[in-house]
Amino acid sequence: MSMRRNAKDERVLFHYNGHGVPRPTQNGEIWVFNKNFTQYIPLSLYDLQLCMEFPSIYVWDCSSAETIVNWFMRFAKDHEDDWHKKLLAHQEAVASTSISGARINSHMTADQQAESLKFQRRPKFRECIHLAACREDERLPTNADLPADLFTSCLTTPIHTSILWYLIKSGRKNQFPPNLLEEIPGQLNDRRTILGELNWIFTAITDTIAWNALPRDDFQRLFRQDLLLASLFRSFLLAERVMGANGCNVVSSPCLPSTADHPLWDSWDYTLDLTLNHIHNLLTSKLNFQVVGRDLLSKSSVCSLNTLIDLSGIIGDGQEVQHNWFFIEQLKAFEVWLEYGVNKQSSPEQLPIVLQVLLSQAHRQRALELLARFLDLGQWAVGYSLSVGIFPYVLKLLQSTSRELRSWLAFIWAKILAVDPSVQSELFKENGDEPARLESTARSKPVQLRYHFFVTILNDPDTLPRQKIVVAFVLATLFHNNYRIAQENLTKKGYVNLCTELLSENQAKDCRLLKLWILIGLGRLWADYDPARWQAVRLVAYAKVLKELDDNAPEVRAAAVYALGCLVKNRSETNEHASTIDQEICDDLCNKCTKDGSVLVREELLIALQWYIIDFEQRFAKLLWDLTETLGIELVADVHEDQFEHNVIDVAATLGNSDSNGRSPLQTSGGRKSSMYRGRQRTSDSVMGIEEVVTMTDPMDRNPLSSSISQVLPVVSTYSGPCESDITFRERANKQLAYLESKNFKEPLERTWVALLRLALDPVEKVARMAQKLVRRVEVVAVELQSSASALNEKIESVSSLANIAKADSSHTPGETFCGANEVDHASKVEKIDDCDRGGVRFMIGSPVTAGMSLMSPEGNAQGHSGPSPADPDFTQPSNGGFNYSSSTAKPFTGGQQRPTNQRKLSMPSHFPATPRGSESRSSQLTDLLKQSFTPKRGTTARGEFSKGTPAAGSTEPMLSSEFVPWCSRIFVQPILDLIYCKEEVEDFTDRALTLVNPTDWAIFVEQGQRQQAHSEFELFRAVPCDSQLVAARIPSSPTAISLSMLRKCIYTTDGDQIYITRYERTHNNLARKFSCTGGNPFNLDKTSSIIVINEVSREMLLCGSSAGIVRIWDPSFNIHSHEIEGLPQLVTASNPLCDQSRLSVPNQGSHLTLYESVFLS
Template sequence: MTTKNHIEVIDTDDFFDDIEGEPVDSQLPLVCCNARHQGRIEGTDTCLQCWRMKEREERVLFHYIGHGVPKPTSNGEIWVFNKTYTQYIPLSLYDLQIWMGSPSIYVFDCSNAGIILDLFKTFTVQREQEVATSGGMNPEQSVPSSLKNSILLASCGATEHLPMNPDLPADLFTSCLTTPIKVALRWYVLQNRSLVPGLTQEMVDKIPGQLNDRRTMLGELNWIFTAITDTIAWNSLPRELFQKLFRQDLLVASLFRNFLLAERIMRSYNCVPISNPKLPPTHQHPMWHAWDLALDLALQQLTVRPISENMSFTNSPFFAEQLTAFSVWLDYGSKSRRPPEQLPIVLQVLLSQVHRVRALDLLGKFLDLGPWAVNLALSVGIFPYVLKLLQSTAKELKPLLVFIWAKILAVDPSCQADLVKDNGHKYILNVLSDTTMAADHRTMAAFVMAIIMNNYAPGREAALKDNTISACLEQLAHPDAHFRQWLILCLAKVWTNFDNARWCGVRDRAHEKLSKLLADPEPEVRAATVFALGTFVSRSLDRTDHSVAVDGNVGNLLVKCIMDCSPLVRKELVVAFGGFVSVYLSQFVLLAKKLMDEEKERMAMSLDMAGLYGYGKDGQRTGDVFSTLSPGGMKRSVSRGSFKSLTTSASSHQLSTLSASTSTDNLTNGHAEDAYIPGSRPITTRRISTGTSAGGVPGQTFVTIYTSIWLALGELTSDPHHDVAGMAQTIVDVVKKKASLSSHNRQVVQSIVSHSASHSAASSPSRSSNMPFGTPPQSMASPSSAQYSRKIFDKMPPVLMPEEKDETTAPLSELVSTQFFEWSCRHFSQPTMCLRKEEDPESRMVHIREFRFMRNSRVRSQGRDQLRTGVSRLDDQMFVNRVAAVPTAIKFHPYENFLAVADAYNVSFWNSEQGTKVCDIPNPNAVDKSAFQLFKASRITSVDFMNAHDQALFMFCTDDGAIRIYRDFLKPHEYELVTAFKGLSELVPSEKGSGLVTEWEQESSTLITSGNARIIRLWDMQKEMKISDISTGAESCVTSLASDSMHKSLLIAGCGDGSVRLFDRRLNPSECRVMTLKEHDSWILKVHLQRGSEGKIVSACCNGDIRFWDPRFTDSVSVYSAPTTLSSVDIHPRADIIACGSTSQTMTAYSRNGVVLSTVKYHEGFLGQRIGNTSCMSFHPYLIKLATGSADCFVSIYTTQRNIQAP
């Protein structure tokens, strides 16, 4: 608030009347203690002009007291007294406006004062029109008063006269404005004399205490009065007007608080004070009753105790009662309800040590309701109160204050400047470093520190100065994941674009300590770590060898994260790579250019070989030399061949295990003028130029960090998650375009140089030392030598055409970015103390879950009834429909009447009862558009429902190793990709292989993956991270998986060579294969682990053998054979049924004793056709239903009996 004001008082009498007989100018400091004041009877014009020139932009108060003078004239004149002449002389309001200028505040205490306000407005408009007409003001002329910058207070309306009551002061309006407490007490006694018998006016005048001492009776009444008038104003005025009148200027706020009292008192005497801006009527506000009660309780004590300056008194219960009312509102309050009227009182209570803890607690609960509550608190003026409290040393206030500041900064981060200015960040940092504080409160402290530093350089400097980095690093091992996340984000913000903080982190080995958190069980922590490491890369133009070596280490750490299960982590990884590429852009452009040049050479070689071996007349190749080339031609060779001279033949799936000891020689030559042009020497022959430990072992050749990151980006362009792939593709496209432009520029330079050289030779043969661009002539002799300096390469902007400056001219930070930090901040702006929806027994979510629980119980009960009845047949076709392509996988929803059918193009969902398609989800990788690889369209090989008992998710897996999980999959065009990742990057693409095979354990949230690979990978889907890799020990692919989800130990894998392999997950992954069963001699179609105490293993292979095993022995317990070759098999998890689809276009159901229950050869119906070869089949987990997909693109459902639908 502005506290510097000047007050000019003009009285028409020889002396100033007031209640006590004291001069009015001695009362005005009570209104605003910092205001300068001066009483003036004569020389008003000179004084006002002097004060306006002196105060400039500060507000000046003009207080006019005109008792007994003629009423203001219609010409706009008020009457003033001149001591020299015994008469009143007029003072023009028009002239007064010129003298006062703006901003100003006017108080007119006289009869018919409303006339002054009307004329003031008229003159203001007139004056503004004159200024506009003249086209501006004379520099020496005072700024005209404007209604927007002028505040007017008048004692009564245009037709009203001031009260003439001998019990009241003559200047009642002025007394209300200057000594409100004494006027309020006197008026209360006059109105309620009978309520306090024995109370006299003399006793009221002797109330002990000082107005500015809240420990005294008078000071407490003044405190209550301030709280009540603030509350009345906040609840009655529009928010903008409240801010203008009560929160921007101490003088204005004090006058308007007292004006509310004047309105209440003077209305009782038929006078209505008016103002500009106009205020709504407040004289009947309910809070005035609370004021009357406070006065009554205080005055009663005067009649029972001797009045003295040191008399003891009982404090008013006003604030405690208002806090109780506020607490009641919080119990039932919400955004839709009217805001609590006690909020301004709560802020006043913060000044009291007695009620402060309770007030802070209630205020924190209110702010926790959401951003709307924070905005309300800020509008009422919470900020200066809680900022002042940061100077307190009371330990009990720390958790309350840090919670409140977290809520404020989550909604209004701009408050960071005031925190730093008042050293409030030291208080927050003290909480962060206090290990005795709860983790939640330290998390909030870390959040507040991060906001203080976010995009605010003074905040980062202050945080670095107070050892924020060491305070965060020391606590990174804390068990609370949310706390770890915000410690990391706090570190990221302190060294973002701040090299001094980065070097402090280097000295503390911050990047090495953060690297341990790349394997954190919480994906948010891993994402925050990648975010922090990405900002750790130096942005300084003056990079030293050590700085570049540190960047290389960081790059190696980041490359290892490309196979992280969480797309949240991989998005941040792409952003981090984008930052790395932007810093070392020239090196990546050179790398991309070299690849492009090699690709051109490869293509030319392919064309030459094609001409050498020739083509037939029909255009077909006649030689075998092309048999090993991929259909994708050039683009496929980019991913596999062109990196041969750059890497040690590491495939893309080996990126996660690249050596941390990476050559940094190319990094140390990272400056534009020192970089090498491709062709100068192979990148793989460059060695480390620095002997620092951060750079690796000198003299040893490694894969360059540029190549590692470029390979990683190439892998990420084909990421299953479209956001990750798109971001990575943007970076790759920018680098490739710059590489193309640089190649074009070099050709232009060579052409110019060649032309200049020939022209120079013809005119002056000896002119060899004056070559263009200052380049030695031998470097221009052969374009293939590519010996241009980096300086020349950089000086080609004039060659760039304006229309070519698209995304290549924009910073990568603008092209590739996420909102991870902002997304993390939203947690603190949302309610955290209220009951969560899933815990609220009245919430809709709880009711839905209760319905699902009953639905699930009903389905399981129905399944048990069917098992008790027994199964004799399985040939009633209750559903048949044609799909777009041959089904590759099929799955029942365990509890709803939906069936998921996967084919080459999408996954469709069918209502199994009604036989209608509900919706479908396309396979986004049906056509791979990767810039690095051009594989065949991927096929879906596995589908499953996750969390089917509650909020179900749908998962489908493709033979390129991708796993995608969706929510809301039954809502057409509203399904949402929850996560996507490479479940098995080691998968070998093959048209005849098993693709990606999965097994979902709902009880442990474990996803088991395998397929065309020699490992089985286990994923913890709660943590979104890999658990372990288990080597199969087989030379063939894994075709089927089964697990013991109850005891979480036994894992069974059926393989393409006919072996069935058993693994005990309790053992070390390298030693967990405990048994290999080898009685099958062909492709295993299905392995199954029976439920119950027996726990027998069932396996079936292509040649028709179905074997039962006891996991304790290597020989099968029993076996029977199907008469024909099988194409698909499924085993009911609870019933005694095995379904087999054969290549002879039949589907047969067996009991586990080998008894044939039924055989299906034709579709049902009048013209039922022969069924096709079964491509996939799946039993319902509980009911006796079998879904089959066939090669003729039909999907069927068979059951034990026909379901009869009600008409």
């Protein structure tokens, strides 16, 4: 009973050794010895359960042991039934006494109801673990050579019992002395000794047997959660084999499948045989040496007193170890499986053994390498490794200082974090399992956290740059979900400075994956973390990141934009310095990335710019207001910000989720809500655009960093033209672009707005739609600003009119009483009007207005009520100076409406009309309010290092989002080991080309056939005149460009709007495909003027150029092994690289060629 109380919720072991005791009764009783009566008395299992409680483990080593297990389960059910009855009675008692506080309902389980009522826990006796020696109708074995308690011996001393059983089974017991088991040298916990190595091998074999035979849940519960329980069940597997050979079938609860015939038991017998031979040789040498030595000494005159000489030390301590070949052979078997027998449906049998080899210093490096190769097979391999229990091993190995293990261990951790980033917290704990140190010790020696292992590798100049890729990925993953502990620790360790130094190294410049994850890590570090942001500012780290915008790899450029976007997003300080930095960064981003050929980069640019636009949206609205006044553009006033949806589809997310036909989720999911910008529905058979399939998701076939990743929205094959809203937006954007680009000098805000407008007219529709969300947001603010300014203007006129009337009435003495009454009535009307005015939309510029800056005169009330205005619904101003309330409310100006004559439009805050004398002070206050500089919308959350913070304005939800970083992370779920640990030297290592550029066998065969045919025809034409027609192909009328396929009998033509694919034969031809040149993009209606066929022998594509300098690449979707077309044409990418080039004639090329065409031809 005391043991149960001390154990609390831990398991208690009950061992029943019933040798020489009567069998269990049929009433559920066992026999126990009572020392007071010196006889055996029955004990009910029901009572035993009450004493032991739960959780508990029961070992039944007696005849008919299964009877005990069966009656135990029956009594466990009785206990649960009694508990349910008592619970119901308790519930009725609680309900009858109307005791409040405990609430239960039908959706709650019985355990939850008991906990709510503070009732006793449900007895879980059926969850107790039982190990029984035999079945209900079996008796224990009686063998004089075996222990009487054979089942108990298997559970407590499995190694000695295994050796004894093997000697009896093999008939070699007579070859060894009777005390052999006591003579085996070594200790069980020392793997360097014979006994320790045997225990090590036994653990590996039984773990492997359990891993391959047991269900995964049972394996985790019995072999991984509790070390003592795992040791007991390993021995139980041996007991099943030994007891089964002696006529007994063991029983367990939970029931386990039989493992007595598993092939690995043969390996255990072979190991025992080798070990016994080694022990036999040791014992024989020892015995012979002692006999010969004593005989020589007895005949010597020098040592007559030979009985005083101890000869045991002369032959050594008897613990010489001849290491077993078991682990070496199993490693070889695992390597063979990796080479030839990989099967995703089943795990390799040797996986638990390989984990045990990690404990050996001699084979640890080889085991880590094989484990790394196994994890590189994919996410399923990582799952198998985690379930078998790899995590504690690799966690312990982080204490290792061996340089040979660093790279493999880092790779394994990268694979684990790629599948389960939540284990990041384990890397910020102290190395080792030592108890807490005293405070004085902790001060003398700094705490070494586990993540230092990776920082050391990244900072090691002797480590190859490509081997630092996985380390950079691990450190970047530590910041997943803005993990604050990681941000704090790595900021203090100078991670920003370390990354910027790596970006500046010459060796790292060619390793683009390393730069990619360094940039992502920097972005994640200073995202929403002020100290890291200001450390980057002090070190001018953002300037070094800006240099990466010129990298050849689009993924690196996108990562640089992502990092800078995270820096701009973290606007913790609304001061001049922070605003200047953000303006500088955004200006450089717009200058370098607006015309980037990769859609991925342009998408990240928009995501980065959104924070700058959100912060200074009022400035952009003021700029847009100026443009509308100058250009006469009318904005739609009924556009509200809440209409904008946040269902942004980015390139990486669509690439990862597209189906086998390349369709994006937008096409396959019918339940998605359409965007307000769509303006038209798209048919299910529409042509969709996707990025060129040169991604990091399939490194066996594609180059992860060799080309840009682009993705466009679906386009309709039966395109009917743009909708009216798209046309209106395009016209507004083109007017603004024409005006702003004609200016010789543009302010930084104007340059950003120009970049945003260009992106809103991007040739890729998805990018254009994303940019439009930002433009629309500014338009909404501009409309609100215009409406609010008009309302404020009306208030100024109202206040001025009231001042004039009051001045005139004060000089009219005969109507003094009448005027006083009017003043009282006027005061009540003012309150009414102001209350109505407060119910409308309020637009605030700059900081909030305090009570002292209200529009009311000093004599007004504290609420700052103003007088009536012409905008009031019931206000008119008759000539007699009285007040009538009948006119309608003045509405904000909207496009297509005529402004009322009594409503004055306010074009700029500084253009307020002059007010009469008496209201100048109030008018100047309002004008000053509108003239003050616009402050960022997002406030501060804390005081920074450069200036005092401003009150927090709450978090702002992003309008645009991206899956760029998760998409990049998927490369570590796919095979990447050969790419990182290739045998090439670093100076020759760029990034291995894994693209689909190699010609297929079909293409090579067709090309060779065409060459042979051309050669024969050329020889034939020497003698035969060329006056016969071979093929007559009918193509669409009025083509502007024609191109022929090299391998396929196809002709590509275009009339500027549509692209036609025509198949031709000797006797007939047909139109195989027709699709829109622009992909249905309503913002680029340029005409295609040139077509060039590229990648003829690999993945045939069309390079289409327009007179406006736009380049598009289309994939006709040909099967790479035949002439057949597999699916709909797909837009791979589109860009406008020549948007700033003039259409100049090229010298010596004819007057018909333009600069654009010369680029395509060159």
